[in-house]
Amino acid sequence: NIPIASVERVAKYIRCLKHLQKKGEEIVSSKKLAEHTQVTPEQVRKDLSYFGKFGKTGTGYNIKKVVKRLSNILKGRKNWNVCIIGAGALGTALSRYQGFKSAGYNIVALFDKDPEKIGKKIGSAEVYDIKKFSDITKKKDIKLAIIAVPAESIEEVEEYIAKSQIKGVLNFVPVTLNFNTKRKIAIIEVDLAQKLYILSYLTKK
Amino acid sequence: NIPIASVERVAKYIRCLKHLQKKGEEIVSSKKLAEHTQVTPEQVRKDLSYFGKFGKTGTGYNIKKVVKRLSNILKGRKNWNVCIIGAGALGTALSRYQGFKSAGYNIVALFDKDPEKIGKKIGSAEVYDIKKFSDITKKKDIKLAIIAVPAESIEEVEEYIAKSQIKGVLNFVPVTLNFNTKRKIAIIEVDLAQKLYILSYLTKK
Ligand SMILES: NC(=O)c1ccc[n+]([C@@H]2O[C@H](COP(=O)([O-])OP(=O)(O)OC[C@H]3O[C@@H](n4cnc5c(N)ncnc54)[C@H](O)[C@@H]3O)[C@@H](O)[C@H]2O)c1
Ligand SMILES: NC(=O)c1ccc[n+]([C@@H]2O[C@H](COP(=O)([O-])OP(=O)(O)OC[C@H]3O[C@@H](n4cnc5c(N)ncnc54)[C@H](O)[C@@H]3O)[C@@H](O)[C@H]2O)c1
Incomplete structure (x- = not known):
């Protein structure tokens, strides 16, 4: 059972290695x-040790092998189908971001309640009616959802997610999520304001 | 000189405490x-010790005092004026996000080259012509810039930033930045694909 702090650093290592x-x-x-990830070499070696024995030559790790093993363990499968709930400004930007696809996360659907948006194509995915959430996520084998709706819509979205087979959620909405279901749903919260705290610290010193 | 890993965790503590x-x-x-930030209590105490002596009662830290001190040290000033370069889908979503404002980071300008967007109001800020970058960032005391343009526009944007007084940059574009200037510019890169790596790990186990 790898500590979450290691998993977070390993996501950075993968990006740097690629x-x-x-x-x-x-x-x-x-x-x-x-150096590239602003940790100590000892920390790097300790983190990698959770992922197996990497034959280390005199000069270092074989990049290809390490990327493959780290990605396999973090991802568990080569590709994930992902949906975005909320086809607004943020949902649109995320749907078009090539970085998800090149990491093996395919945005295969968006969901919205605005009839003006339903039926539109954004990136390489279509916007569906949120009322069809359960059917479409089941049909398209979608296990991960990104939430990008206004805060006032959160309760309604929580219900759709609880009644579906979604297993993991990336939440951009500044609200603590609660799902009325016995199924375990992993939640990661994103708050980009945290990045600005770190940036202002680096800028001022 | 606080280790960057501590600064990153402290940004999480601030959010949790607020x-x-x-x-x-x-x-x-x-x-x-x-528990709320998925680290050990020892790590919390060690991180906070970089920020001063927090009188710890039998039961814990005074939230108000800790938030104030951590924010002051990370931010250095109560408010920062921030601009967004690229008023597209991502730039628009970031300009409307209330989380920046409540953390004391005010989006006071956007910049774009598309005449259809220049002059528009997004959130509480106006979209200006990127050609006026130096003048406007100076006039509005803007030291931090968020970059949200297509990868092919990066070189042009790097030049505008180098010739301005910007001291820190939050970069969403999957390109390594280089600024042709002696001035030190802090850079933080954001790649939301990293969040998906962590989410799939949590989801599959
Ligand atoms: N965490 C961060 O760093 C960060 C950054 C930017 C935005 N945000 C958040 O992301 C969210 C979206 O921001 P935005 O600027 O894209 O907003 P937006 O208003 O442009 O888009 C919201 C979309 O959600 C749709 N929607 C509303 N209720 C719905 C429902 N019940 N089911 C399905 N769709 C529904 C709307 O029709 C709209 O298309 C907001 O909550 C905002 O605070 C967070
Ligand atoms: N790191 C991440 O997690 C992440 C997530 C989403 C998007 N992105 C990246 O963010 C960027 C923007 O994405 P988007 O979907 O908003 O794109 P977009 O095409 O909707 O918006 C780009 C905007 O930049 C403007 N622009 C282009 N060249 C410019 C220049 N030289 N000066 C000023 N403005 C200029 C365009 O006119 C447009 O308004 C892309 O590089 C994308 O890859 C990153």
Whole structure:
């Protein structure tokens, strides 16, 4: 059972390693990986040790092997079908973001209640009526949902999610979620204001 | 000089503490704060020790005092003026997000090159011509910029930023930034795909 703090850092390592891979690099030292992600080399080695024994040559880790193993363990499957609830400004931006697709997360549906938006195509996915949430998420094997609706719509969305087979939720709405179901639903909250706190700290010092 | 990993956790603590404050709570134990942010109580106490001596009663920390001190140190000033470069789907969503304002980060301008967007009001800020970037950021005392343009526009935006007085940048574009200037510019990259890696790990186990 890997500590969540390690999982969070490993997501950063994967991104950094894929970036190095694109530049044609094949080996990386724990020192270099540490510098790119602002942790210590010891922390990098400790985090990676949760994911198995990586044969370390004199010069470092084999990037291809490490990316493959870390991604497999974090993702569990090669591709995930993801939906976005709320086809507004944020939902639209997320639906078009290529970074999800290149990480193996395919946005295959959006849901909204606005008749002006239902039926539209955004990115490579269609906007469906939220009333059809359960049917469509089941049909398209969607287990993950991104929530991007106004705060006042949260209770209604919680109900649709509870009655579906969604297992994980990425929540952008500044409200604590509660699902009226016995099924375990993983929740990650995103608050971009946290990034600005960190940025102002780095800027002022 | 506080380790960046601590600064990142402290941004989470602030958010959690403000949430408890809203619920009317006045004291919090390091155990409770740890549970809410998925770290150990020891880590909480160690992180807070970088920010000063917090008189700890038998039951815990005074929420009001801790939020005030952590925010002051992370922010350095009560309010920051922030601009968004790129008034597209993502830029629009960020401009309307109330979470920035309640943390003391005021979106006071957006910049774009599309004549259809220049002059529009989004959230409580106006969209200006990117050509006027230097003048307007100087006039409005803007030190932080959020970048939300397509990848192909990055070089042009880097030049505008280098020639301005921007000191910190929150970058949503999946490109490594380089600024042709001696001035130190803090950079934080956001890649929401990382959140999905963590979510799929939590979902599958
Ligand atoms: N956490 C962050 O960092 C962050 C950043 C930006 C925005 N946000 C949040 O994201 C949310 C969306 O922001 P936005 O600017 O895209 O808003 P928006 O108003 O542009 O879009 C909201 C969309 O949700 C739809 N909707 C409303 N009720 C619905 C329901 N019951 N079922 C399905 N769809 C419904 C609307 O029709 C609309 O299309 C807001 O809650 C905002 O606070 C968070
Ligand atoms: N990191 C993440 O998690 C994440 C998530 C979503 C989107 N994104 C990225 O954010 C960026 C914006 O996405 P979007 O969906 O809002 O795109 P968009 O096409 O809707 O908006 C881009 C805007 O930038 C403007 N623009 C283009 N060139 C410009 C220039 N030189 N100066 C000023 N403005 C300029 C366009 O006119 C447009 O208004 C993309 O690079 C996308 O990959 C990142």
